[in-house]
Amino acid sequence: MNDEWFSKLKEFDSLTNMRSRLLGQINEQNKRLDILNLKRQEKEQGINAAVKDLHEIQQTYHETEKKLNTSEQQANRLKDTGAAEEKIRPYIQEAQRCETQMFELLEKIDHQEKEIEESRTFLKGLEKTSQEIKLEADTEIETHQNEVIQLNKRLDLIKEELPSEFKTALEKTLQKKLAIGPFTRTDQSHCYFCRYKISRTEESEIDIQKLLKHCPQCTRIFLPYGC
Numbered sequence: 666m667n668d669e670w671f672s673k674l675k676e677f678d679s680l681t682n683m684r685s686r687l688l689g690q691i692n693e694q695n696k697r698l699d700i701l702n703l704k705r706q707e708k709e710q711g712i713n714a715a716v717k718d719l720h721e722i723q724q725t726y727h728e729t730e731k732k733l734n735t736s737e738q739q740a741n742r743l744k745d746t747g748a749a750e751e752k753i754r755p756y757i758q759e760a761q762r763c764e765t766q767m768f769e770l771l772e773k774i775d776h777q778e779k780e781i782e783e784s785r786t787f788l789k790g791l792e793k794t795s796q797e798i799k800l801e802a803d804t805e806i807e808t809h810q811n812e813v814i815q816l817n818k819r820l821d822l823i824k825e826e827l828p829s830e831f832k833t834a835l836e837k838t839l840q841k842k843l844a845i846g847p848f849t850r851t852d853q854s855h856c857y858f859c860r861y862k863i864s865r866t867e868e869s870e871i872d873i874q875k876l877l878k879h880c881p882q883c884t885r886i887f888l889p890y891g892c
C-alpha cells in the first residue's frame with residue numbers, strides 16, 4: 666500500500682538528480698563564458714601595455730633626435746668659428762651615437778607596431794568567437810533554467826501528493842542537505858551509503874513490508890526494492 670508513495674519518492678529522487686545535472690551544465694556554461702572573458706581581458710591588457718611601451722620608445726626617439734640636432738648645430742657652430750678639431754669631435758661623436766640609437770629605436774618601434782597590430786587582429790577574432798559562443802551558451806543556459814523551473818514545479822507537486830508521514834520524512838531529510846541525496850537502499854543487511862548494519866527484521870520491514878524507515882546512522886530514507 667505504500668508502493669505508490671515510494672514510487673513517488675523514487676521519482677522525486679530521479680528528478681532531483683536530473684535537476685543537479687542541469688544545474689551542473691548551467692555552471693559549466695557560465696565557467697566557459699568566464700574563461701573567455703578572462704582571456705579577452707588579458708589580451709586587452711597586453712595590448713594596452715604594448716601601446717604604452719610604444720609611446721615610451723617614441724618619446725625616447727624624439728628626445729634623441731633633439732640631442733642629435735643640438736650636437737650637429739653645436740659642431741657646425743664650432744666649425745664656423747674655426748675651432749680646433751678636438752673641440753668639435755665630441756659633438757660629432759655624440760651626433761653619431763644619437764644616430765645609431767635612433768636607428769635601433771626605429772627598429773624597436775617597427776617591431777612593436779607589428780606586434781600590436783597582430784594582437785589586435787587576434788583580439789578581433791577572439792571577440793567574434795566569444796560572441797558566437799556566448800550566444801550558444803546563453804541559449805543553453807536559458808533552456809536549462811526553464812527545465813529547472815519545470816522540475817521544481819514537479820518536485821513541489823510530488824511533495825504535496827505525499828501523505829503527511831512521507832512528506833514530513835522527506836522534508837526533514839532534505840533539510841540536512843545530504844550528499845548524493847536523501848535516499849538509500851538496503852545492501853546485504855547494510856545501508857547502501859554508510860554501511861550501517863541493519864537487522865534481518867528491519868531489512869524485511871523495509872523491503873517486504875515496505876514500511877517507511879530511516880537509516881539510524883546517516884538518516885537517509887530507505888527505498889524498498891522493487892520501488
Ligand SMILES: [Zn+2]
Nearest residue numbers: 856859880883
Ligand atoms: Zn546509512
